[in-house]
Amino acid sequence: MINRALGRVAGAVHAAWDASQRHRTLGAMARLLKHHTMEIIAVLCLLALVLAVNPAALGGVFARTDVALVLLMLPVTIGTYLARSLGWWFTLRRVGVDVDIPHSVAVEFAGQTMVFMPTGDLARIALIKEVTGTPRTSGELTATIAFQELLFMTLMGLGVLPRVARHPDIALLVIAMVLIHLLILTVIIWKPAYDWAIGLVEKVKLLRRFDSQLRSIRPAFVELLHLRVVVPVLLCNALAVFLSYLLFYLALHAVGANQVSFIAAMFVLALSFVISGISLIPGGVGLFEGLLTVLVIANGVPVAAGAAAGLLFRGFNDVLMAGMGAVFLVLIRRGHLHEAPSRRRGAASGETSTARSSAGTPRESQEARRA
DSSP: OHHHHHHHHHHHHHHHHHHHTTSHHHHHHHHHHHHHHHHHHHHHHHHHHHHHHOHHHHHHHHHTOOHHHHHHHHHHHHHHHHHHHHHHHHHHHHTTOOOOHHHHHHHHHHHGGGTTSTTGGGHHHHHHHHHHOOOOOHHHHHHHHHHHHHHHHHHHHGGGGGGTTTOHHHHHHHHHHHHHHHHHHHHHHSHHHHHHHHHHHHTSGGGGGGHHHHHHHHHHHHHTTSHHHHHHHHHHHHHHHHHHHHHHHHHHHHTTOTTOOHHHHHHHHHHHHHHHTTSSSGGGTTHHHHHHHHHHHTTTOOHHHHHHHHHHHHIIIIIIHHHHHHHHHHHHHTTTTOSHHHHHHHHHHHHHHHHHHHHOOHHHHHHHHHO
16 A cells, blocks of 8 residues: 555656656756755755844844854864764774774764755765775664764753753653654664564565665664663763753854853753754754744844854854865865775785795895705
C-alpha cells in the first residue's frame, strides 16, 4: 500500500517534471527548485522574519551593537566546535578509524559548509573517508555521528529544566523529548526492535538501497556504549552545549538585551532547538530565529533586539563556521589534509629503507656477488 501511494506520487512528480522541461525558463526554474528546495524555503522564512520585524529597526539595533562582546563571540564559537570535534574523535577511534585530533577537527569544521543542506551532517562521512582512507562502512561512520548528535541534542534540551517550575506546560515537552530519545535508543540497542524497524524500511522501495548501511549502524552504535567512550563524549558535548548557551547570552547582551539572565537565555535557546529540530527545514533556518524572537519578547526584550540576537547567534554559530569550514573543505579536496597518502608514503619509505639495509652497501653487494 505504501509502495502504491509512493508510486502514484512519483508518477505525478515525473509528469510535472517532464512538462516543465519542454519550456526553457520553466525547466531552469524546476531544476533550481529540485536541487535547492529546502534551502529556498529556509531563505524565504528568514526573509519573512526580517520583513516582519522591520529592516530599518533591525539595522538600528545592529548599528548599536557592542563590538567587544561580538569579538568575544568568536572564540566561544570556535571553542564550541572544537569540543564537538573532540567528542566525535573519541567515537571515531572506538570504531577503528585511525585519525588524529587535528584531522577530525578539520573534517568537523569542513562539514559545517553543508549545515544548511538536508542531512548535511552526514557529509562528514565522505570527508572522513577521503582524509583517512578508512575501510569502515558508511553505516559505521553514521553511527558515530548519530551517537554524537543524539547526546548533544539531549543535553541541549535539558536547558529548559531550570524554568520548568515557572512553566509547567513546558514539562510535557521535556517529557516528550526524553521519551523520544529513549525510544530511539531502545530501537537501536534492542535487536528485535531494530530488526522490526529495518523490516519497515525495506517495505519502501526507495529506501531499500540503504539496507546494508542501516544494518551496520546498530553494531557500531552498541560498540560506542562503553563507559570509556560515553564519559568523554558526554563531557565534550556538555562543554559544547554550555558554550552554545554562552554564545546566545553574549548575542543578547551585545544587542542591548541586558535584562535577560543566563538561565533565561538557556531556556530560550534550548526550547528553540527542540521545537525547530522537528521541522524538515535544514538547520531550522527561519523557524529557529522566529522562535528565539518570540521567546525573548516574552522576557521583556523589544522585537527588533530579539530578532537581531537570533540573527547574530545564527551568523556566528552557522554562517561564520560555514565560511571557516569552506577553507578546510578546499584543503581536503586538494589533498593537503589527507592522512592516508602520507602514511602510505611513510610505509613505502620504510620498506625502501629496509630493503636498502638488507641489501647493504654497493661494495658489500659486489663482494657478495663475487662470492
